[in-house]
Amino acid sequence: MRDPREETIPNANGSGFNRRDFLRGSGAAVAVTALATSDQGATAQDAKKANVASAKAQDVTLNVNGKEHKLSLEPRVTLLDTLRDDLNLTGCKDVCDTTNCGACTVLIDGKPTYACSRLAHECVGKKVTTIESLAANDPVVAGFVKHDAQQCGFCTPGFVMATKAFCDKNPGATLAQVRAGLGGNICRCGTYVGITACAMELVTKKGGK
Amino acid sequence: MATELKVAWGPRKDNVYLGKEITRLDGVEKASGAAKYAADANPKGCLYAKVLSFKGGAGKVKSLNLDDALKVPGVKAVHAFVKEGDELQWDGALVAAVAAERQEQAEDGVRAIKFTFDTMEHFVDEDDLKGAEAAKRTKDLGNNTKGDVEAALKSAAVVHKGQYGIATISHMCLETHGSCTRWEEGKLIVNHSTQNVSGTPANFVSELQKQHNISVDAADVTVLCQFVGGGFGSKFAADDWGVAAAKMSKETGRPVRLMLDRATELKIAGTRPSGFAEVTIAADKDGKIVAWDSHHWGTNGGMKGGTINLAQFPYVFDFDNRNRKATGLVTNAGPDRAWRAPPHPQLCALTDTAIDDIAAKLGKSAVDVFLANIDKTPEKLQATYVAEIKRAAELIGWSKKWHPHGKGGDGDVKRGLGMAIHTWGGRAHAGTCTVRINPDGSVESLSGTQDIGTGTRTAIAMVLAETFGITLDAVKVRYGSSVYPRSGPSGGSTTIGGVTGPNRRAAIAALGKLFDVVAEKHKVDGNNLTTKGGKIWNGDKEVCTWKAACGLLGMMGIETTGEGPKDDGLTSEQVGGVQMADVSVDTKTGIVRINQFVAVQDCGLIVDLLTAKSQVYGGLIMGIAYSLTEEQILDNKTGRYINADLENYKLPRIGDIGELIVEMYQPDSEYERGVIGLGEPPVIACGAAISNAVANATGVRVPTIPLTPKRVLDALKAAKA
Ligand code: FES
Numbered sequence: 061m062r063d064p065r066e067e068t069i070p071n072a073n074g075s076g077f078n079r080r081d082f083l084r085g086s087g088a089a090v091a092v093t094a095l096a097t098s099d100q101g102a103t104a105q106d107a108k109k110a111n112v113a114s115a116k117a118q119d120v121t122l123n124v125n126g127k128e129h130k131l132s133l134e135p136r137v138t139l140l141d142t143l144r145d146d147l148n149l150t151g152c153k154d155v156c157d158t159t160n161c162g163a164c165t166v167l168i169d170g171k172p173t174y175a176c177s178r179l180a181h182e183c184v185g186k187k188v189t190t191i192e193s194l195a196a197n198d199p200v201v202a203g204f205v206k207h208d209a210q211q212c213g214f215c216t217p218g219f220v221m222a223t224k225a226f227c228d229k230n231p232g233a234t235l236a237q238v239r240a241g242l243g244g245n246i247c248r249c250g251t252y253v254g255i256t257a258c259a260m261e262l263v264t265k266k267g268g269k
Numbered sequence: 270m271a272t273e274l275k276v277a278w279g280p281r282k283d284n285v286y287l288g289k290e291i292t293r294l295d296g297v298e299k300a301s302g303a304a305k306y307a308a309d310a311n312p313k314g315c316l317y318a319k320v321l322s323f324k325g326g327a328g329k330v331k332s333l334n335l336d337d338a339l340k341v342p343g344v345k346a347v348h349a350f351v352k353e354g355d356e357l358q359w360d361g362a363l364v365a366a367v368a369a370e371r372q373e374q375a376e377d378g379v380r381a382i383k384f385t386f387d388t389m390e391h392f393v394d395e396d397d398l399k400g401a402e403a404a405k406r407t408k409d410l411g412n413n414t415k416g417d418v419e420a421a422l423k424s425a426a427v428v429h430k431g432q433y434g435i436a437t438i439s440h441m442c443l444e445t446h447g448s449c450t451r452w453e454e455g456k457l458i459v460n461h462s463t464q465n466v467s468g469t470p471a472n473f474v475s476e477l478q479k480q481h482n483i484s485v486d487a488a489d490v491t492v493l494c495q496f497v498g499g500g501f502g503s504k505f506a507a508d509d510w511g512v513a514a515a516k517m518s519k520e521t522g523r524p525v526r527l528m529l530d531r532a533t534e535l536k537i538a539g540t541r542p543s544g545f546a547e548v549t550i551a552a553d554k555d556g557k558i559v560a561w562d563s564h565h566w567g568t569n570g571g572m573k574g575g576t577i578n579l580a581q582f583p584y585v586f587d588f589d590n591r592n593r594k595a596t597g598l599v600t601n602a603g604p605d606r607a608w609r610a611p612p613h614p615q616l617c618a619l620t621d622t623a624i625d626d627i628a629a630k631l632g633k634s635a636v637d638v639f640l641a642n643i644d645k646t647p648e649k650l651q652a653t654y655v656a657e658i659k660r661a662a663e664l665i666g667w668s669k670k671w672h673p674h675g676k677g678g679d680g681d682v683k684r685g686l687g688m689a690i691h692t693w694g695g696r697a698h699a700g701t702c703t704v705r706i707n708p709d710g711s712v713e714s715l716s717g718t719q720d721i722g723t724g725t726r727t728a729i730a731m732v733l734a735e736t737f738g739i740t741l742d743a744v745k746v747r748y749g750s751s752v753y754p755r756s757g758p759s760g761g762s763t764t765i766g767g768v769t770g771p772n773r774r775a776a777i778a779a780l781g782k783l784f785d786v787v788a789e790k791h792k793v794d795g796n797n798l799t800t801k802g803g804k805i806w807n808g809d810k811e812v813c814t815w816k817a818a819c820g821l822l823g824m825m826g827i828e829t830t831g832e833g834p835k836d837d838g839l840t841s842e843q844v845g846g847v848q849m850a851d852v853s854v855d856t857k858t859g860i861v862r863i864n865q866f867v868a869v870q871d872c873g874l875i876v877d878l879l880t881a882k883s884q885v886y887g888g889l890i891m892g893i894a895y896s897l898t899e900e901q902i903l904d905n906k907t908g909r910y911i912n913a914d915l916e917n918y919k920l921p922r923i924g925d926i927g928e929l930i931v932e933m934y935q936p937d938s939e940y941e942r943g944v945i946g947l948g949e950p951p952v953i954a955c956g957a958a959i960s961n962a963v964a965n966a967t968g969v970r971v972p973t974i975p976l977t978p979k980r981v982l983d984a985l986k987a988a989k990a
Pocket residue numbers: 153154155156157158159160161162163164165174175176177
């Protein structure tokens with residue numbers, strides 16, 4: 061319910077590996093242990109650090125916002141760090157780095173995905189779309205402004221991408237569906253009322269056309 | 270004769286912008302991802318830094334060797350926060366930092382650090398007063414008495430003894446604390462994630478000197494912050510990690526970006542202190558509270574042994590007879606920092622819950638008992654409280670929905686209502702600004718303030734557009750740089766008054782000068798001139814356009830400065846506020862859901878109604894978070910913060926908040942009060958209102974907030990036994 065995005069959930073015909081599975085497999089187990097017995101006090105974050113191996117940088121070509129970028133990256137580098145540090149596309153934010161908050165949401169082949177859940181090398185041959193590609197008059201951006209669906213704004217680009225993907229795919233969605241469909245993102249400032257109003261307006265418009 | 274314009278807000282009915290719903294000016298920038306935060310700073314040649322933080326309850330550094338870290342490919346600088354023999358007093362305490370060409374290389378560097386420590390004893394159990402006493406971890410923080418509590422208790426109609434509590438939470442700024450530092454020709458430039466642009470340069474100067482013997486003049490330090498990804502009271506300083514970044518920058522001649530990782534952020538970059546209390550409260554048969562006796566304890570972490578201020582107990586109400594006593598617990602937890610409305614949410618959660626319980630004992634509705642005691646609240650707020658309670662009750666349908674405690678239905682899911690009230694100062698902070706009228710008719714405001722998401726930039730533009738009678742897009746607001754005129758830190762709801770006062774004053778002064786020029790040119794009396802709709806008017810006769818008037822100014826235009834706060838009525842202080850919650854409690858699972866949550870809030874003259882409401886919505890949502898799910902969990906055995914991540918530190922998502930109903934209380938009498946801050950108040954009463962609603966639904970008080978399923982089930986079980 062919380063994470064309706066198929067792309068971030070392991071699927072049978074995929075590669076069988078993504079960073080999210082990896083974190084789930086190791087990190088979550090450790091986190092459970094920590095909460096249950098607290099013997100080592102290890103947290104999911106510690107586990108992540110301990111388990112990621114380094115390797116030599118390799119050439120990779122990424123298609124981001126319709127442009128090909130040639131980069132040299134170690135296999136362990138996430139799509140999120142690549143977008144932010146190498147391509148300076150900083151609209152996607154690094155908030156949790158553990159696939160919980162949605163601040164890093166981008167589209168991969170049109171599907172909303174946590175960029176922190178992907179390695180850059182996994183994205184070869186795919187089309188990555190970031191918030192920077194949205195037109196200046198994008199209706200989702202305009203809707204966020206109109207409904208004041210933002211305060212500090214740090215979660216906002218991720219929410220805009222999630223909202224865009226949800227509303228494009230679900231014209232005519234109900235309030236309950238909007239609430240479930242946007243449940244993969246977190247805002248600390250508390251802008252959910254504006255976001256809900258914005259999404260409802262968008263799905264109603266689309267549903268009615 | 271020079272024009273003399275009165276410094277005041279104009280008549281409410283004439284306002285074009287003030288009090289209207291105006292979308293924030295930086296909305297597109299933020300929503301389109303163009304807004305650059307400190308975390309996004311990525312200057313050419315930037316190094317990325319990561320920290321090694323302590324993992325344990327308490328320890329003494331046995332050895333720390335950074336040599337191997339320096340050998341890691343890509344690593345360019347290392348920094349030790351501690352040395353052999355130093356004590357690390359809480360989980361997450363900083364040990365060292367590594368700066369490298371890439372983030373993953375910095376992480377490699379951190380892993381290569383050789384660090385050993387001897388374990389020391391720790392104590393982290395924040396609600397265990399007896400345990401703390403046994404471990405000699407308490408501080409007596411005094412007690413005092415007013416009236417005669419003993420006698421009042423004896424003559425009271427009802428007496429209730431209750432236990433209440435509210436756990437420690439972290440700030441959880443989505444942009445972690447940190448900065449990107451660089452030196453250019455001996456000058457330090459910092460992109461800093463801060464609520465305190467004007468005040469931080471001096472802090473960098475003194476800490477660089479003290480910690481690293483690096484000398485730099487405050488005049489050569491520039492702090493920049495256009496956007497900050499949440500602060501909530503925790504981002505006022507340069508901070509040790511910012512200073513370490515500046516030092517590593519200096520050593521390498523490269524920019525260094527050091528943002529704390531999420532876990533370290535939660536552990537050391539600020540918490541809101543806990544509070545627990547044993548309260549005896551007594552009332553007469555009409556619900557008038559005649560006695561209050563409380564002993565509260567809690568911790569503010571950081572081995573400080575502080576707790577919630579004794580003098581503020583009980584909250585809002587000043588009862589005739591009361592005893593109060595406070596004990597601080599000395600815990601090995603990260604130190605507190607101001608958390609939105611310190612420490613009012615805790616005070617309210619420990620006071621309004623007890624008031625609700627005495628109402629229940631009398632079989633009375635909480636609304637009636639709060640109203641019966643309004644004469645014990647600050648005099649100037651009493652009428653506001655009465656009006657707001659009545660309005661909130663209407664909005665939530667109190668009289669229709671209310672039932673006595675424990676009569677929340679026959680099924681497993683029980684429904685109930687709760688309320689609480691709060692207050693906050695919100696006085697304008699000290700600040701200055703420069704206002705310019707340019708010969709082309711454009712207008713600028715310059716000040717070293719910041720927009721922490723409250724809409725400061727928009728509010729400044731609205732004030733200037735209103736004062737000059739021009740459109741918003743003719744106003745350029747420059748802020749977020751310490752080179753601009755100094756403005757106070759954005760904390761305690763002080764910013765809105767702190768920027769609108771000086772800008773209005775400077776703008777009125779500038780307008781007077783402009784009218785002088787227009788009066789001379791058009792042979793009219795400047796004192797009769799007004800401006801509206803982009804034109805200058807003499808009574809109802811148009812004199813010239815705004816642009817034409819500015820064209821008379823010559824190349825220098827007009828520049829004025831404004832200061833604040835002043836006693837001219839532009840700003841004032843102290844608001845009330847009432848919240849009411851309607852909740853459902855599943856007695857089988859312990860899950861609490863919000864059905865409706867109503868806030869009625871005053872804040873004097875409202876500048877931007879849209880962003881004002883957003884503040885209140887945001888307050889309610891943060892309130893739901895700390896009332897139901899969010900808390901710092903420290904493990905007694907290891908002393909570690911075991912949920913320092915966004916998976917296990919539970920925040921509500923978009924579907925978890927129910928229906929929120931916000932109404933700004935804004936009769937003309939509020940407008941006349943001038944501008945008062947709004948950021949803090951709406952987050953205060955949430956805990957008590959929700960806890961009271963759960964008690965009303967189930968007939969059982971769940972003592973400690975957040976009301977997690979486990980706490981709810983435990984309380985229900987205990988009540989049965
Ligand atoms: S940063 Fe990717 S989900 Fe939080």
